[in-house]
Amino acid sequence: MDTQRLHLFSLTLLSLLYISTSFLPTNNFLLNCGSRGNTSFYNRIFIADSAKRSVSLSAERSVSLTDRNPSPNSPILYQTARVFTTDSSYKFNIKKNGTGTHLVRLHFSPFQAQNFNLASSRFNVVADGFLLLSGFNAYNLLLKEYILKIDGEVLEIKFSPVGDSGFAFVNAIEVFSVPKDYIIDDGAKLVSGDGIEEYKNLTSRVLETIHRINVGGLKLTPFNDTLWRTWIPDDGFLVFKPAAKRAVATHVPNYQNGGATREIAPDSVYMTAQQMNRDNLTLNGWFNITWDFPVGSLGAPHLVRLHFCDIVSPALNLLYFNVYINDYSAYRDLDLSMLTYHALSSPVYLDFVAHSDDSGVVRVSVGPSDLSTPSKINAILNGVEIMRLVNLKGLHAGSKRKNVWILVGFIFGGFLIFCLAAASVLLAFKCKKKKPKPPRRVESAGWTPLCVYGASSYSRMSEGTVTTSQGPNGYHSLRIPFVDIQTATNNFDKSLIIGMGGFGMVYKGVLKDNTKVAVKRGVRGSRQGLPEFQTEISVLSKIRHLHLVSLVGYCEEQSEMILVYEYMEKGPLKNHLYGSKYPPLSWKQRLEICIGSARGLHYLHTGSAQGIIHRDIKSTNILLDENYVAKVADFGLSRSGPCLNETHVSTGVKGSFGYLDPEYFRRQQLTDKSDVYSFGVVLFEVLCARPAVDPLLAREQVNLAEWAMQWQKKGMLRKIIDPHLVGQIKPSCLKKYGETAEKCLADYGVDRPTMGDVLWNLEYALQLQESGPEEPREGSNMNGMDCPTSSVTPFSNARTERDDGTGCSDLTTSDVFSQLMTNEGR
Ligand SMILES: *[C@@H]1O[C@H](CO)[C@@H](O)[C@H](O)[C@H]1NC(C)=O
Ligand SMILES: *[C@@H]1O[C@H](CO)[C@@H](O)[C@H](O)[C@H]1NC(C)=O
Ligand SMILES: *[C@@H]1O[C@H](CO)[C@@H](O)[C@H](O)[C@H]1NC(C)=O
Ligand SMILES: *[C@@H]1O[C@H](CO)[C@@H](O)[C@H](O)[C@H]1NC(C)=O
Ligand SMILES: *[C@@H]1O[C@H](CO)[C@@H](O)[C@H](O)[C@H]1NC(C)=O
Ligand SMILES: *[C@@H]1O[C@H](CO)[C@@H](O)[C@H](O)[C@H]1NC(C)=O
Numbered sequence: 001m002d003t004q005r006l007h008l009f010s011l012t013l014l015s016l017l018y019i020s021t022s023f024l025p026t027n028n029f030l031l032n033c034g035s036r037g038n039t040s041f042y043n044r045i046f047i048a049d050s051a052k053r054s055v056s057l058s059a060e061r062s063v064s065l066t067d068r069n070p071s072p073n074s075p076i077l078y079q080t081a082r083v084f085t086t087d088s089s090y091k092f093n094i095k096k097n098g099t100g101t102h103l104v105r106l107h108f109s110p111f112q113a114q115n116f117n118l119a120s121s122r123f124n125v126v127a128d129g130f131l132l133l134s135g136f137n138a139y140n141l142l143l144k145e146y147i148l149k150i151d152g153e154v155l156e157i158k159f160s161p162v163g164d165s166g167f168a169f170v171n172a173i174e175v176f177s178v179p180k181d182y183i184i185d186d187g188a189k190l191v192s193g194d195g196i197e198e199y200k201n202l203t204s205r206v207l208e209t210i211h212r213i214n215v216g217g218l219k220l221t222p223f224n225d226t227l228w229r230t231w232i233p234d235d236g237f238l239v240f241k242p243a244a245k246r247a248v249a250t251h252v253p254n255y256q257n258g259g260a261t262r263e264i265a266p267d268s269v270y271m272t273a274q275q276m277n278r279d280n281l282t283l284n285g286w287f288n289i290t291w292d293f294p295v296g297s298l299g300a301p302h303l304v305r306l307h308f309c310d311i312v313s314p315a316l317n318l319l320y321f322n323v324y325i326n327d328y329s330a331y332r333d334l335d336l337s338m339l340t341y342h343a344l345s346s347p348v349y350l351d352f353v354a355h356s357d358d359s360g361v362v363r364v365s366v367g368p369s370d371l372s373t374p375s376k377i378n379a380i381l382n383g384v385e386i387m388r389l390v391n392l393k394g395l396h397a398g399s400k401r402k403n404v405w406i407l408v409g410f411i412f413g414g415f416l417i418f419c420l421a422a423a424s425v426l427l428a429f430k431c432k433k434k435k436p437k438p439p440r441r442v443e444s445a446g447w448t449p450l451c452v453y454g455a456s457s458y459s460r461m462s463e464g465t466v467t468t469s470q471g472p473n474g475y476h477s478l479r480i481p482f483v484d485i486q487t488a489t490n491n492f493d494k495s496l497i498i499g500m501g502g503f504g505m506v507y508k509g510v511l512k513d514n515t516k517v518a519v520k521r522g523v524r525g526s527r528q529g530l531p532e533f534q535t536e537i538s539v540l541s542k543i544r545h546l547h548l549v550s551l552v553g554y555c556e557e558q559s560e561m562i563l564v565y566e567y568m569e570k571g572p573l574k575n576h577l578y579g580s581k582y583p584p585l586s587w588k589q590r591l592e593i594c595i596g597s598a599r600g601l602h603y604l605h606t607g608s609a610q611g612i613i614h615r616d617i618k619s620t621n622i623l624l625d626e627n628y629v630a631k632v633a634d635f636g637l638s639r640s641g642p643c644l645n646e647t648h649v650s651t652g653v654k655g656s657f658g659y660l661d662p663e664y665f666r667r668q669q670l671t672d673k674s675d676v677y678s679f680g681v682v683l684f685e686v687l688c689a690r691p692a693v694d695p696l697l698a699r700e701q702v703n704l705a706e707w708a709m710q711w712q713k714k715g716m717l718r719k720i721i722d723p724h725l726v727g728q729i730k731p732s733c734l735k736k737y738g739e740t741a742e743k744c745l746a747d748y749g750v751d752r753p754t755m756g757d758v759l760w761n762l763e764y765a766l767q768l769q770e771s772g773p774e775e776p777r778e779g780s781n782m783n784g785m786d787c788p789t790s791s792v793t794p795f796s797n798a799r800t801e802r803d804d805g806t807g808c809s810d811l812t813t814s815d816v817f818s819q820l821m822t823n824e825g826r
Contacts, residue, residue: 023226023263025176027102029055029092033170034064034082041077042222046172049082049090059088065118065169067111077172078109078141083116084123084168089158092175094150101182101203102155103227104146107172108138116167123168124160128152130206130390135162138169139559143230145209147183147387178227179263183207188303188351191330199353207303207387210295213237215307215381216246217272226262231269231383238274239290239363240665242657245277247380249311253347259340260307260347269383270309270347276368276378287665288324288367289379293386294531295356300388302362304354307383309347310336313376316344320371321379325354326363333369347382353389359531362386478541480553484512485562489519498571508567517552518568522561532636533561539612539635547600549623549633568631570624573597573682577619577722578689584724589628590686591737591766596630597622598762601679602755604632605672613670614638617678618659618692619685639670658692658703663749673749676758680744684708687737689722705745712738733769736761 032039032046039046049057063083070079094102104127110118118138125133132146155175159168183203190199214220214231222228238244253270255261260270274289295302304325313319316337323331330352340346356362366379488509489496498518499506507519522533533556540551555562573593576582585593604612614621615637623633659681661674681692684704692704701707711717717738721729729737740761746752753761 027095027177029175031173032077033172035080039076041075042228046077054093056091059084061085062088065113065116067113081118081169081171084159085166087158087160089156092155094153094155096153100149101178101180102148102150103176103178104148105174106144106170109141109171110138118169120165121167121169122163122165124162126158128155147207149203188353191325191328191352191354193328206390208390209387211293211386213384214269215383216274217268220268224268225266234291237291237293239292243277243287244274244289247273247275247312249345251345253309254343254345256340256343256346260349264349265307265383269307273311273380273382275312275380286368288365290363290365293362294360295362295386296360297356298358298360299355301353301355303387303389304352304362305349305385307349308336309345309382311345312378312380316342318376319378320369322367322369324365325352326357333371478553480555480564482555482557482560485519485555516567518565520563535638536563536636539638545600545603547596547631549631568623569626570628572620573622573624574619577685587725587728593630594683594686595762595766597632598755598759600632601675602759605755612638613672614675616656617675617682618656619682671749673752676744676752676755680741681705683741688720709745712742730769733765736765736768
């Protein structure tokens, strides 16, 4: 760990040295808009927009605005803005001996001054005839970057206010030429289900940068980059972090003709990578490293540029690996030695065009190839850039006409998105005739995460907004106005915070009608927030069950993503098992909690809302109400399995380490049996009162599932139970419980019981605990102490139980146990 830091540090020093050989653009316009003075920003001088000679501003009415109360860290560049109250444009005189390809960056940093609240503006931006931004609202610091090829001698960037706000603004503009081979017409491969073909005419499109990632490395700022780009680390995008291990080079890359150049990506990008983490004993054999990049638009074409530099191999021709995009093969048996004309540590990049999936994600994976020498299996990735292909063109002509065109663009764009949504719904129908997935909310499709200098943020472009939100699910009835949520939480009072998750903070609140609620507020920076937010609403708005936490409502005003749930007094199960001040739960309480959550899960898998897989079962996602009734929570990762019984290849191995079904991870096939596995881990957690993964323990104990299974197989599970439980558990009950957990953890899904079986067996264990004179016997050999029936009915398959959503079963064998449960469980 420390040596790695050291490496990264020395790398930092190295890269400082190499920045000096910087690139000089032929055309280089850096405008400080709305200002009279020049200012330096990342060592570059931005010139007052009124003073730059080769740029003309044609605006009937524009206002130079200055922020009188800038926040302390706000750069001077962002303390002024130019505001346009009518259509206005900047015209840049382009030197023809330039390369044609230019980078355009628009900086938006809203503030409030005079009569203008910049955060409330709404406008379109058109550059060289391409509609770059439409109905754009910069509510936050946002940087928009485009790559476009300019054929004429003038580049016009036009700002047009739309809607009620009546004005547009911009703080700074960069336009500069990049090397002509930065984007080339041939060489990009279109990756889709129909194999691979060449993608033509790339330079006829405008590219909008969505992600720029320094894989395995640190954040790079414009100081560290030859073209003043910002690169961010990949950690937040890794689907399964333990699969990857950082690699750091000690030498500068060996740039070769025909490969990448420093302008394609700086040294620092090529000097770090992620490789397969083959040290990790929990990951035996072959696996992929996978990253999910949310791109905000569904089914839209993106240029995916992957950067490679073999900094891991000791010699040539040892590394062969496969590259996948959106689970399609993009490059088989990639041998970097061949691409780089037989040089190690030599940078190359590959361009692919791929469409984002129906949840707006582009997935990149690298994994071992069949050609790998078994002892040399590896796969690497050094950098990723994802750029959206913008293709709305033809927005010229006079002001009136243009508005019409923009309207047409709007409608057309909206129609396109609508068609895509409709197509994906149709597909879902086709796949699963019984129960279509609810259509994704098209309205929210415009969330694009893009990292700005400083902080990452979501930009919301209501491009082609079609409000089809009042879908068949009637979500809107659950909408809660933002002001009500502010009131309920005393304006998100910090003292009311009761939890924190990947998604954001959780607050305790009280609604107007005095209902106590838990308010989960998504942070704008939480990358995966949006799809999970939508999934949670679509799942929870359809189902209600005593053992599933219920959704009271949600709010998505003002770019907020807020979910409101019933309040669960006692919080997560985990807190009652270990590592907290709470008194230990009795064995009976624990059994009842397991039974409750099994019932919730069983309903999820088979109940009226058929075929939902939770995908993130763990002790922190099982919540307890004031009477210790267990409810399963957090459906953000859940999938309504379209083809549960068929082999369904999942589009996202997600879940929590220590609970993740190894088969799901290996084969990426999602079934309800993955939840059963995770639930088995929870069962052992409840029994042993220790975390699923505890890195501080001795090696063989780190992973609870493996460790507990060893003791269970030896028939000595009692040796590792929570000391608080010693003397409480009847041997026959423990035996049944241990067997149940063991079955859940079977290597193969087919060998695992269904949740219905698990439920039945747990109820049976409770009955064994409650009935009979049998005394708990410390240190007794449990083999042979069994209740005779349990050996006759292991995992009875007489599971016809149906649950009506109240938590009470209506028939069959387990009836008696259920009654026992529902009477005492609350
Ligand atoms: C990037 O540049 C800044 C400022 O020069 C420096 O402090 C930082 O260490 C550099 N980072 C890397 C990874 O080179
Ligand atoms: C800003 O820079 C431009 C170009 O270098 C120069 O002509 C102008 O005088 C400068 N303005 C100020 C106020 O320093
Ligand atoms: C382009 O032309 C300008 C003069 O118009 C000249 O100063 C510049 O050096 C030329 N650049 C290149 C790359 O030829
Ligand atoms: C590429 O674009 C040019 C003009 O932009 C057009 O003339 C040509 O037909 C296009 N080629 C293909 C294969 O689409
Ligand atoms: C294996 O993965 C776990 C889980 O993140 C991690 O804590 C551990 O350090 C990894 N082991 C190695 C050797 O990388
Ligand atoms: C890697 O991912 C691809 C695409 O999802 C899949 O076809 C392949 O089997 C995976 N390889 C391994 C070793 O898991």
